[in-house]
Amino acid sequence: MEFGSSHQTRIGIVVTIGFLALALAFSARATLGLVMPVWEAEFGWSRSFVSGVGAAALVAMAAVAPVAGWLADRRGPLPTLALGLMTIGLGCGLVAVSDRPWLFAVGFAGVGAVGFGIVSTHVVATAIARLTEQGRGLATGVATSGATAGQFLIVPALAVLLTAVSWRWSFGGLAAACLVLGVVVMVMLARRSRDAARQSAITVSSLRDDLRQVLATPAFHILFWSFLACGFTTTGVIETHFLPYAALCGFPPLPSAAAYGVLSAVNLLGMIVAGWLTDRVNRPLLLAGIYAGRALTFVLLMRVGNDVNQLFLFAAVFGMVDYATIPATASLVASHVGVRVMGLAMGLIAAGHAIGGALGAMAGGLGFDLTGGYTVVWFGALWISTAAAGLVLLLARMPAREPVVV
Incomplete structure (x- = not known):
């Protein structure tokens, strides 16, 4: 180019x-x-x-x-x-x-x-x-x-x-x-x-051949399911239910919206920092650390109560691990699935993220309707994030298909 x-x-x-x-x-x-x-x-x-x-x-x-x-x-x-x-x-x-x-x-x-x-x-x-x-x-x-x-x-x-x-x-x-x-x-x-x-130039191959290569790669399945969990715990439960939860805790719309703005601003910083770290540290460990850190943020969320400082603390910490999974996931797809089929692989993984988001949004609403609160939802998100962290650790034992240059 x-x-x-x-x-x-x-x-x-x-x-x-x-x-x-x-x-x-x-x-x-x-x-x-x-x-x-x-x-x-x-x-x-x-x-x-x-x-x-x-x-x-x-x-x-x-x-x-x-x-x-x-x-x-x-x-x-x-x-x-x-x-x-x-x-x-x-x-x-x-x-x-x-x-x-x-x-x-x-x-x-x-x-x-x-x-x-x-x-x-x-x-x-x-x-x-x-x-x-x-x-x-x-x-x-x-x-x-x-x-x-x-x-x-x-x-x-x-x-x-x-x-x-x-x-x-x-x-x-x-x-x-x-x-x-x-x-x-x-x-x-x-x-x-x-x-x-x-x-x-692209090596001409059929969609069936590309799908076969992607689906035959164990690393793809690990990244797909971990990113589905990512969608559940971000787009699903936080982007959909954070503001209603803040209202349930008794916070007026202005501080709630301000906290969400802090989350979005820190999110940008988190993506850049995660990208910088992706070039310098063990990527499966980094991705596992991001998911583990996200799991811990739900502990903070459950402790918010009526303390606005706790609300902003959660927003800042969660923002650092919100979209931070993207650079490491993309890098692992490139090295473990292959750059030639990276678009297709990442597209399937993105679809998994969307499915996870839909499931999280529905689960959050169902959990609230059944219990009158969000505690069960946050506990569920905590354990799903923990499972994603454990899943991506399996990549540490898998050899890369393509060399990694740092």
Whole structure:
């Protein structure tokens, strides 16, 4: 991928593209909750309808993730990201002009969801893995941290547009930004040299052959199930039930939202630190340590009570181990499953994360309905995180398929 005169310049450009693409994609997803009350007042759309569209989008994303990964393996990650950005742009554009429920559903849960499934951490991680071996972990951590950066950098700007002008401008701005970035990536790809094209060439193989290679690798199954546990304990129980739990403890919305903002901000730092460590320490031990640390955070959560300082302490500590699993997991997929099929493997693993998230969200709601509280949910998340830590330790005994350069 010849974008500049030096290899470091190329890495920097790809990292920047990945960061910005994920920031836009995750911000577009988060805007659904921001605009939900406005749609309720303006169109009379029920929250169950809008939430159902959001849930349908998650299902579509889980289905698209492996396909997007395989497309990244076959056609290259950057062209895949460009396609995804333009698809998100089209989807957000449809939402921006929506005044009927079906058009909103098609825009967000149809076209938009396909784009969300493509512009994802596993495609960005594949782009980094194919570009460099040395410093791969740090580059992956920085690039994929865009997934959380958008939540406290772009979403507030969208909230300003929503308040000052209209919700249509919020989605219209997202559409324009995604389309512009997609075009920029396509222009860069059009200018790459013949040498870079040879470097990016993909060995032609069938989807069946690629699946056979992935599924025949024991390391894949370890990483799949551990990442499913990751989805359960992050997207599932925390992203869905942290704020309701804070309300149950008696905290007003403002400190609860502030604590969640701290979690998101520290999350970005945690991803970068985890990426830096991925290049320097034993990766199975690092990943196991992250899961073990996450398990301990649920002890903190159960001790929050009505102490706001404890709430913020949990948010800060959990933020360090929230998305921190991504760089180490991506690096282990590259070395133990193979870079050639990394997109497909990471896509399947990402689908597992989405399944875990759905199970966690449902388990949290069921646990609350049955017990009137979240203690059983937090205990369950604690033991699931502990099991994930023990599972990834098995990787320490498995040889890498490809050399690891640090």
